[in-house]
Amino acid sequence: MDVFGSFALILAFICAVYAFGGGIAAILTRHPLLVKSTRQAGIATCCLIFISTFSLEYLFFSDNFSAAYVVAHSNRALATFYKIAALWAGQEGSLLFWSFLLAIYVFSVLIAYRNKNGELMPYVGVILAGVQIFFLTLNNFVASPFKALAVPGAHGAMDLVARADGNGLTPLLQYPEMVIHPPNLYSGYTGFTIPFAFALAALLARYPGEKWIHLTRKWTMIAWGFQTAGILLGAHWAYAVLGWGGYWGWDPVENASLLPWLTGTAFLHSVMMQEKRGMMKVWNVWLVFTTFLLCITGTFLTRSGVVSSVHAFAQSSIGTWFVGFLAIIFAVCLVAYLKNRDYLKSENQLDAIVSRESSFLFNNLILLVSCIAVLSGTLFPVLSEALSGSKISVGAPFFNKVNIPIGLLLLFLTGVGPLLAWRKTSVESLKRNFAWPLMVGVVAGAIIFLLGYREVYSLICFSLCFFVTATIVMEFYRGAKVIRVRSGASYLTSAIELTMRNTRRYGGYIVHMGMVLIFIGLAGAAFNHDVQKEMQPGSSMQLGKYKLVLQSFDSKPEANYTGLRLNVEVFVNDKPLMMLYPERRIFETNGETGTMVAIYSTLREDLYVVYAGQSPDTKLPVIHAYLNPLVKWIWFGGVIVVFGTLVALLPNRRAVLVLAGAKQPAEEQLVHGMTPSVTYREGHD
Amino acid sequence: MISLQKIRRPGLLLLPALLCFGGALPILSAFADAQQLDHTHQLGMKVKCMCGGCNDSAGGCYHVGGAFSGPCDTALGMLKKIDERIAQGNSDDLVVQSFVQEYGQAVLTEPPHSGFGRVAWWIPALALIGGFALVLVVISRWRKHITPEPALAGAGSASPISRELLERARAKAARDTED
Numbered sequence: 001m002d003v004f005g006s007f008a009l010i011l012a013f014i015c016a017v018y019a020f021g022g023g024i025a026a027i028l029t030r031h032p033l034l035v036k037s038t039r040q041a042g043i044a045t046c047c048l049i050f051i052s053t054f055s056l057e058y059l060f061f062s063d064n065f066s067a068a069y070v071v072a073h074s075n076r077a078l079a080t081f082y083k084i085a086a087l088w089a090g091q092e093g094s095l096l097f098w099s100f101l102l103a104i105y106v107f108s109v110l111i112a113y114r115n116k117n118g119e120l121m122p123y124v125g126v127i128l129a130g131v132q133i134f135f136l137t138l139n140n141f142v143a144s145p146f147k148a149l150a151v152p153g154a155h156g157a158m159d160l161v162a163r164a165d166g167n168g169l170t171p172l173l174q175y176p177e178m179v180i181h182p183p184n185l186y187s188g189y190t191g192f193t194i195p196f197a198f199a200l201a202a203l204l205a206r207y208p209g210e211k212w213i214h215l216t217r218k219w220t221m222i223a224w225g226f227q228t229a230g231i232l233l234g235a236h237w238a239y240a241v242l243g244w245g246g247y248w249g250w251d252p253v254e255n256a257s258l259l260p261w262l263t264g265t266a267f268l269h270s271v272m273m274q275e276k277r278g279m280m281k282v283w284n285v286w287l288v289f290t291t292f293l294l295c296i297t298g299t300f301l302t303r304s305g306v307v308s309s310v311h312a313f314a315q316s317s318i319g320t321w322f323v324g325f326l327a328i329i330f331a332v333c334l335v336a337y338l339k340n341r342d343y344l345k346s347e348n349q350l351d352a353i354v355s356r357e358s359s360f361l362f363n364n365l366i367l368l369v370s371c372i373a374v375l376s377g378t379l380f381p382v383l384s385e386a387l388s389g390s391k392i393s394v395g396a397p398f399f400n401k402v403n404i405p406i407g408l409l410l411l412f413l414t415g416v417g418p419l420l421a422w423r424k425t426s427v428e429s430l431k432r433n434f435a436w437p438l439m440v441g442v443v444a445g446a447i448i449f450l451l452g453y454r455e456v457y458s459l460i461c462f463s464l465c466f467f468v469t470a471t472i473v474m475e476f477y478r479g480a481k482v483i484r485v486r487s488g489a490s491y492l493t494s495a496i497e498l499t500m501r502n503t504r505r506y507g508g509y510i511v512h513m514g515m516v517l518i519f520i521g522l523a524g525a526a527f528n529h530d531v532q533k534e535m536q537p538g539s540s541m542q543l544g545k546y547k548l549v550l551q552s553f554d555s556k557p558e559a560n561y562t563g564l565r566l567n568v569e570v571f572v573n574d575k576p577l578m579m580l581y582p583e584r585r586i587f588e589t590n591g592e593t594g595t596m597v598a599i600y601s602t603l604r605e606d607l608y609v610v611y612a613g614q615s616p617d618t619k620l621p622v623i624h625a626y627l628n629p630l631v632k633w634i635w636f637g638g639v640i641v642v643f644g645t646l647v648a649l650l651p652n653r654r655a656v657l658v659l660a661g662a663k664q665p666a667e668e669q670l671v672h673g674m675t676p677s678v679t680y681r682e683g684h685d
Numbered sequence: 686m687i688s689l690q691k692i693r694r695p696g697l698l699l700l701p702a703l704l705c706f707g708g709a710l711p712i713l714s715a716f717a718d719a720q721q722l723d724h725t726h727q728l729g730m731k732v733k734c735m736c737g738g739c740n741d742s743a744g745g746c747y748h749v750g751g752a753f754s755g756p757c758d759t760a761l762g763m764l765k766k767i768d769e770r771i772a773q774g775n776s777d778d779l780v781v782q783s784f785v786q787e788y789g790q791a792v793l794t795e796p797p798h799s800g801f802g803r804v805a806w807w808i809p810a811l812a813l814i815g816g817f818a819l820v821l822v823v824i825s826r827w828r829k830h831i832t833p834e835p836a837l838a839g840a841g842s843a844s845p846i847s848r849e850l851l852e853r854a855r856a857k858a859a860r861d862t863e864d
Contacts, residue, residue, distance in 0.1 A: 242747065243747060244741075244745065244747030245747075249740070249741075251740060279827075346827075349827045349828070350824055350827035350828055353824055353828070358824060361820045361823065361824065362820060365813075365816040365817065365819075365820050368812070368816060369809060369812045369813045369816055372808065372809060372812040373808065373809035373812065376805065376808040376809070377805065380796065380804075380805045381791075384796075384801055384802075384804075384805075387801065388800075388801040390789065390790055390791075390801070391789075391790070391791045392790050392791065392793070392796050392797070392801065392802050392805065393733055393790075393791050393792070393793055393794060393795075393796075394795065394796055394805060395733065395740070395742060395794035395795060396742070396745075396794065397730065397731070397794050397795040398794070398795040398796060398805065401795070402806075402809045406809075406813075
């Protein structure tokens with residue numbers, strides 16, 4: 001099966017090369033058969049990548065320990081569930097997995113648009129094939145996951161061997177979230193290839209209008225949704241597995257996932273400027289290019305070893321390939337832009353400074369500044385060493401100091417943006433739209449302050465959360481009220497109807513609401529506290545209102561590891577609340593250990609108990625307990641964000657058209673301008 | 686359009702927002718007296734654990750995958766040194782500087798505000814200021830190019846509308862009110 005998978009990968013590479021070269025020829029000659037055959041070559045490339053990936057999975061499931069990659073990342077006792085995750089546990093497999101996910105996207109695009117957009121699709125096909133060629137080159141010639149296990153034999157030759165068992169999967173990956181976190185994150189990374197391909201294709205082909213935007217909007221949202229879910233699942237995994245009490249450590253690999261998310265978020269907002277007003281075309285094209293380049297940069301950072309990270313793959317020379325690919329992509333984008341930039345001329349001008357358009361500009365500015373801050377901070381140790389000869393570390397304190405104010409500014413704009421009208425917002429409209437939300441924010445801030453809560457950033461954050469929530473509630477309330485008046489339905493039914501009529505807009509508000517909940521959870525981190533104690537059975541420790549009593553500790557052998565478990569009883573006001581079982585797992589195959597954190601989670605706080613290890617002197621267990629306020633709001637917010645994204649992807653139930661009155665205006669006015677008949681509700685659209 | 690006056694019960698707007706976070710207010714008050722990190726731990730957060738196997742601060746070392754999750758021996762040693770130096774009456778700056786002398790600037794968890802380290806702080810600030818200026822320039826350029834819309838032909842008189850124009854208007858309105 002390893003030969004089969006390897007052969008499929010080689011064939012995939014050949015097909016991709018044909019799709020690329022033939023595609024260019026098809027663009028030049030416009031020969032229909034050539035167009036068709038290159039598209040089919042693209043589809044064949046994807047199918048062969050699927051076959052190759054399933055072949056590798058088969059090697060894992062069949063415990064084929066003649067394959068070096070399987071030996072390195074699996075063993076017989078490994079649970080079937082985790083044999084799926086073993087696919088992306090190492091450099092080679094994860095690169096194949098990248099190709100696999102990209103192939104799903106490419107396959108979907110080539111099938112979905114096989115009879116549409118005849119002018120654009122050959123370009124799209126060529127660009128997608130180009131990206132696939134790069135990854136297939138790595139899969140075939142640089143980091144093949146199908147290498148046979150070999151040992152030095154007689155006469156200096158390598159002898160192929162098979163091992164009785166493998167080394168096993170690293171314990172950190174033996175956690176259910178690790179089966180879903182990487183696929184989500186990789187789906188985000190790879191998904192941004194589609195809008196990139198369409199944007200570059202539209203530029204190269206000088207494709208008229210904003211059609212490429214309409215075509216790729218949903219793909220961008222899908223990629224963004226996966227990226228968001230991937231980041232949050234990764235944060236939850238870090239929280240539940242690493243045992244340090246936190247969920248985000250500003251590690252270079254974590255930062256790498258955040259970078260394209262920030263520019264992708266900026267694009268999802270600024271794209272509306274192009275759709276509605278024909279503005280910011282240059283900006284949007286470069287945002288898409290940048291997002292894709294950052295996806296590749298993130299992959300480069302994770303895999304090259306250029307920055308040190310606990311999440312990174314082993315150091316290798318593969319980084320050179322990524323640098324080369326980045327350089328080629330950037331050069332292609334730059335040349336395409338310089339050659340066809342007149343195609344990106346703005347169709348409209350800004351009518352007023354206080355408008356939705358301005359808010360989008362500032363929203364994009366803040367997101368980009370955050371992106372620059374994170375990128376520069378991540379690369380600064382390398383840059384400082386190269387430029388000044390002395391390595392300067394950049395850790396969490398720097399990122400927190402820089403990004404917290406930026407995040408608060410962004411949260412503020414999340415509330416402001418939807419309240420501003422397109423083109424121009426009048427003073428009356430500002431008063432009407434901002435009065436209640438501002439009042440809610442200020443009153444909430446004052447109450448929180450009077451309750452004795454003084455941490456400045458958190459205080460501002462909570463006030464802004466109330467402000468933004470009020471704006472979202474107002475938006476739903478106003479829209480639902482109109483439907484309610486007409487239909488007589490309840491507010492809830494009307495709000496659902498409203499959402500289904502304009503899924504993108506109200507789905508977006510749901511996403512904003514999710515972000516508010518995430519911000520609440522993040523603000524709670526200012527009040528974390530923890531306690532660590534060496535304990536013997538019967539002894540206790542106090543943390544906030546919780547008293548933790550160690551009842552006993554034992555060890556339990558399992559198929560793949562031995563679990564050292566503590567039985568900790570939790571009391572509140574001397575009344576028993578529950579039992580918690582923090583655990584250390586020792587994996588026999590590689591001697592590594594893993595943490596299973598015990599968490600009692602409520603909306604108010606998480607009681608987070610870690611079996612930190614045994615004291616080297618007394619051999620008694622050491623318990624590290626944390627009290628982390630409001631963490632659950634982050635995960636709940638994440639679910640809301642993903643739900644909102646899904647809602648935004650749904651088609652509208654029916655188009656919203658507000659034609660007021662029977663009086664008909666003049667033709668030109670009706671078509672080109674803001675007229676009394678086509679009502680732009682200020683602060684709504 | 687819905688005006689504020691038309692909302693007969695404005696409390697309706699306030700209520701859901703407060704309901705959303707109704708539980709949050711008492712929760713927040715409970716954290717006002719939350720314990721702060723002890724002094725040693727606080728200073729430990731300012732210096733990196735120099736074991737070479739993690740990216741953590743000495744105060745926050747948790748050493749993933751180690752036999753003991755929590756400060757590793759190196760981090761524990763550094764925390765012990767901090768304890769001793771505080772006990773000797775050294776100021777916070779002096780304690781941190783003693784580690785810089787021992788390990789170089791790489792021991793700091795955030796770039797220093799002097800020398801090349803300043804560049805790390807300047808980059809986000811310059812990006813914000815430069816970006817803000819750029820946005821203002823873009824806005825002013827867009828504003829300069831505004832040309833007054835031509836007077837409407839036959840404005841004031843209701844001229845008949847062709848089916849095609851009506852469809853175009855509908856399409857435009859549908860597109861513009863989509864979000």
